[in-house]
Each structure stands twice: as C-alpha cells, then as structure tokens.
Amino acid sequence: MKFSVLCVRGHGARLGQLSSIGHQGCKILDTPMCMLYTRGGSAPYLGLDMLQRMENIPPVAHITLSHLSDHYEAVQAFKEGVAKFTALKDHLVFISLHDPAVEVYSGFNEKSGIAIWGKGGKTKIDVDLFMKIQEALLPDWYQALSDGDTSKDTSKKRAGKSVQRTLTFLDQIIERHSQSERLKNSALFGVIEGGYSEKDREHSAKETSARPVSGFIIEGFHNMGPKSEQFCISDVSGVIQKTLDYLPEDKPRLMHGVWPPDQVLEAVELGIDIFDSSYPCSDLCMYFDDLAPISPHCTCYTCHKKFTRAYINHLLNTSEILAGVLLMIHNFHHYFQFFRSIHSALEENKLEELKRVIQQQKSSAISKDALLS
C-alpha cells in the first residue's frame, strides 16, 4: 500500500491518496475517506442488489473479525477470501477487530490474546488463531491484534500494559506475515495504544512506526458502541496531536468509532485520514408523519423514488425490515456525500465553511438519525 499526502490544510488536515492497495492494485482512493460499514459481511439491511442502487459507495468494505471469526473455517475452505465469500467481490476489504457500533466488554484481554465478541459469545484470539483467520479471510488490509481496552478511567499501569501487549502481538504478527504467501498482498496496520497517557502514547507511536507497517490505527479512548457517540475528540485532541507528531507523514491513519459529522471534521483537522461509517446505522429512527420524501432535494434512492416520511414512519411503527433498508440508503448516502464534501472543502481550502454548515445542521436537526441535506 502506498500513501501520499497531496496537501495539508490548517494545522494538520491532510488531502491524500492511497494506491497499490491489496489485491486490486489499480484502485486509487482519495482521503479523508470512510469505509463501508458492514455487519456479518453485509452493509446493514442492504443486499448487494440494493447496495448497487446507491451511488458513491465507498470502495473499501469494513468487515470485523468479531462477526466472522466463528465462520473462518468456511472462508478457509472457500479459498477465495472474504470479499468474494460475502458477495462484496468488487470491494477492497479492511478487517478490524471489533464492530465500532458494539460495545466491547472490558476486562477480558490477556497477555496471550484478546477477547472478541460475536453472536456465539466470547472468543479468545491469540496471534496464532489471528493469523489463521487472516489467511482465510485474505483481506486487502487488516488491523493488527491489539489490546485497546483502555478509557478515561484506566490506570497508568494498565495503559502501559496495553502498549506493551500490542507491541508484542505486532512483532509476532510481522514475523508470521512476512512468511505468509497468502498475505503477501495484504497491508498491515499497526495499532497505537496508551489510553489517555501522553507518555505511553508517545512510546507506542515511536515503537510502532519503527516497524514495517503500512499505516496506523489509533484506538484505546473508548470501548466502542453507542456510548462512543458521546466521545468528544476535543477532550483528547492534545493526546492525539502528540501521538501523531511521532508518526510518519507518509502513512495513513485510521480511527474507529461512531462518528457524528462534527467529530469527523475535528479528527480530519488533527490529521486522521480514514473513518468507518457506523454512525448512519447507529439508531434508525424518525418521527415524521407527512407525505413528502425525507428531504425534497435529496438524490438518494429512497427520496428519489418518492418514499414518503409517512410511509417510512409506518414501516418503523410496524417493525418492517424495509424501514431499515430505506433509511439505511438515505443515511449512508448523506454520510458518503459528507465525505465528498470534506474532500472538496480541503481541495478548495474551505474547511471552515464546511464546519459552519455542519454546526448549523447539528443545531437545527429535527432528528439526529435522518441525516438531512
């Protein structure tokens, strides 16, 4: 994987390009970008047939180990990797450990491995199993095994331990990765830990960037899930800034979480390049009862086909799956559009304007989940 920063705006917002990625070397991706959030290897509510009715779908599908670890043996037997297994064969695949929309229970990670939570409960993943799964899934890029079980209240000692464990995992993974014929086109992202401790973050960043990784994931500020929507990046901007100072410019940086637009913009300003798109799926609800589309000028499938607020409201009242389908399309559309707006704002050096628009929308939003244009 190659990454180049085209320009830097303000204090650190980067306009960049990813290329030579994984198994489809010809694709070029513009950053800042978001990935296509999936559950169980599918966009929530959207089969490929419906997904293909959308425009501007992110080319990278974000699949989580917690959803597929129970089934890795099937993917292994399938031989052709998780992208084709999940019918997302036209997408690049990034594998993270946890689903950013689901809270990760605290206190289950060990020196020998970490706990991930799937439908069948807890699975302990050690480096050996982790690499076996990655070889089966055949990702274009993947997150190294990491102990991100730290938050605001974590002790300094625990923060240091998470850094140490994560580095130990990383060294073992690098060794296994370098010997793996199957993973020779897969890029490995190292994970920066250290909770809220600047010193531990610094150590983690320095050590991780000294190793042969293609990019960085910065985690360990929260335990994912709906609560992470309350996470305020400005509370940790100092720590993040310090961390980024130790990371090389020419490698991409990714942060997981349920990201409302204003938080995305703050993270972009700090120099984060890649995000997930779990926010538009976080809690699909609307409170409308009129016969207009969700937003009159919206070009998404749902609004374009003139499904009305009243109809979607009826589908929600009656717990019909189509409510999820139609809202997911609309909300995804706006979130993906938002990332395009970030991109053009950076190109035209108009990030401040975009920030003002997003702030206005935030204060006037009728409902947080129907992302209105």
Add this chain to the structure above:
Amino acid sequence: MAASRAHALTFKIIAECKTTKARVGKINLPHYHVDTPVFMPVGTQGTLKGLAPEQLVELDCKIMLGNTYHLGHRPGPELLEKAGGLHKFMNWDRCLLTDSGGFQMVSLLKLAEIKEEGVKFQSPHDGSEMMLTPEKSIEIQNSIGADIMMQLDDVVHSSTTGTRVEEAMHRTIRWIDRCLAANKHPEKQCLFPIVQGGLDPDLRKRCAEELIKRDVDGYAIGGLSGGEEKSHFWRMVTLSTDILPKDKPRYLMGVGFALDLVVCVALGCDMFDCVFPTRTARFGTALIPGGQINLKNKMFAQDFRPIDENCNCSTCKDYTRAYLHTIVTIEPVASSLVTVHNVAYQLNLMTSIQKSIVDNRFPEFIQNFFEEMYPDGDFPQWAVEALKSVNVRLSE
C-alpha cells in the same frame, strides 16, 4: 337485471389443458394485468418483507396482497386516503388484492363474536368494543384502493361441523349483497364473493350455486387452509370449481405450498396466496425444486453453491448457501435475501405451469414435478386421487 355496469376486471382464457381443468388466462385490472395461474405474495402491512417494490417488479411480480385488518389499524384509512391509496403510499403501481379483515378477526382475536350485523371484537388497543360489518370492511378496502377486494365472510374453522357451518354459509351469502351495495368504486375495485360451506359437499355446492347468481368479476374459495384432511380439501376445491363459471377467475385463498399449487391448478384454480414463502424465509428456509432447505443447518456451512443453481434471482446470482448460513436469523439483510429467492421460486413455478399448459404438456409437468419432489415415489395419496379425478395418472 340492471344494465351493463363498468367492470374493474376482465378475464380472458388463453389456453386450456386438454386433460385437466387447468387453464391459462390473463386478468386485466385497473393498475396492471395478471397472468394466471398466479401466486400472489403477501405484503401484510403495505410492504413485502424487506423488499423494495422495484425488486418485485424485477421478479415480474404483478399482484400482491395487503391485509385489511392490519392496514385499517396502521396506517389507518385516513392516511391511506390522504396518500391516494395504498398503491401510492407504498410505491407499488401494479395490482393489489385485499382480504376483508374477517379472517384475522377470528384467528387473532380470542374475543371475536360473530353476529348478523358483523364481527364484534374487542379493540386490541384500548379494549373497547368494536364491530366490523360488511359495510365497514368495504369502506376500509375502498380507502386502501386495491384492484380486487374480498367480501367479509363468516369464517368457521375447517374442523367445525354441524349447524354452525350452515349458518356461516348462509350468512356469507347475505353479507356479499351488503358488501356489493357498499362498494363505492365498482368501476375501479372489483369484489369477489367467497365460497364457504366447510367440508360439507352439499353446503359448498349450495353456497357456490347461490353466489354465481351475483354479478361479480371473480370468485374465491375460502375456509380451506386450516389444516383439514387433504382428502377433504381437494374434494371441496374441485366441487367448487365445477360450479363456478369458467369465464371468471377462481381464487383459492391461503394456499401456496408448491404441491398444493400444482394439484389445485389441475383442479381449475387460477389465483393463490400464502404467507409461507415469505414467513419461512425469515427463519432461513429457502424453497428449492423438490422441497426446501434450512440455511441455518450446519450442513450448508461449506456449501458454496447458490440456493438454486437454476434460479435467476439476484440472491442466487450473488450469494452462496455458505455465506447465507452465517447471517440467516442474525442479520436483517438475510431475510430480504432469502425472501427475494422464495418469491422468485413461487413465481417461477407458476410461470413454468403456465408454459406447460400453453404447450399442452401439463400432465408431463405434473409427473416430473412429483418425481422431483418425491424421488422415492411415495406420492401423497390425496394428491394421486385428486389428479386421477382430472385424468392424470401418476406413474411411480
């Protein structure tokens, strides 16, 4: 008799089987046309489980059902009228059929009491006493605006015997007249009476003979999907189709298993509906030629074939059994994916039946169908007898 009236429905027979009572026809309705024999998927609440209307069009579904009881409750007739009817509300510009709401009253509500005026029931919302009369049912169905409406009938469970069955039969006849009088839009919404009479051949016969005196565009055969003995079931069906006029469509209510479809087409039925294909999809059961598979089963964990290699639906084009195995009953998207396939299966079956009738090889189609469904030759006795009654002798 009154002068000729406007017809919301016209029916034309395209081909008739030379052996059985099966026929292929075309129903023209205000919103679209329907090729028969037809299976109509059930979209109870104004949506077919997880599918966008456009996906149904792509499967070439031409007619679907809505349930009056549910739609009358939510979103309610006022909003439906404001929206310009259910077609516009749900974005479906092809045909719709609604039931009367009576069946749900009796099956869902324990406290329903049937009187001459209508079905008295306790509101499931506030416990107040309410009454669904034939007039009220039609009023709600007029607000929904389906191309075909059903009369309110007096439904008795198919295992009921004695005078109650006869009473229900007579009341059903009285109620059709009240329903016909109440229909505000006969020019764009037609109304089917329902042949009742339980499992009593004499009552069925009398009911059908009385109903065919009415000026209606088609007929339904009701009260026959309640788990009754199949040997009674088919006899009631064939007795009804013998009496009903040939030039009007016949709708066998609540029947939709593949085997029943094939047999009842041979007995002369044209329209069918059933929640089974869509309901079972949500539990991970996919319909395939020869039966069904439950994708939840471990045996599919490493089965990299599509649900059905010969199916042209989007699910079979894109997905394997092994992947579906990992998401059925877990991810909502799996419901939609399996539902797409099951609807495609039902519609493809009907298309194949139509084609075989047109090509005058329906008896061979039946034989092949049975061999695939029962490779050991253990054909159900009732089906063998039913087919024999229409001159098809299955060879084992």
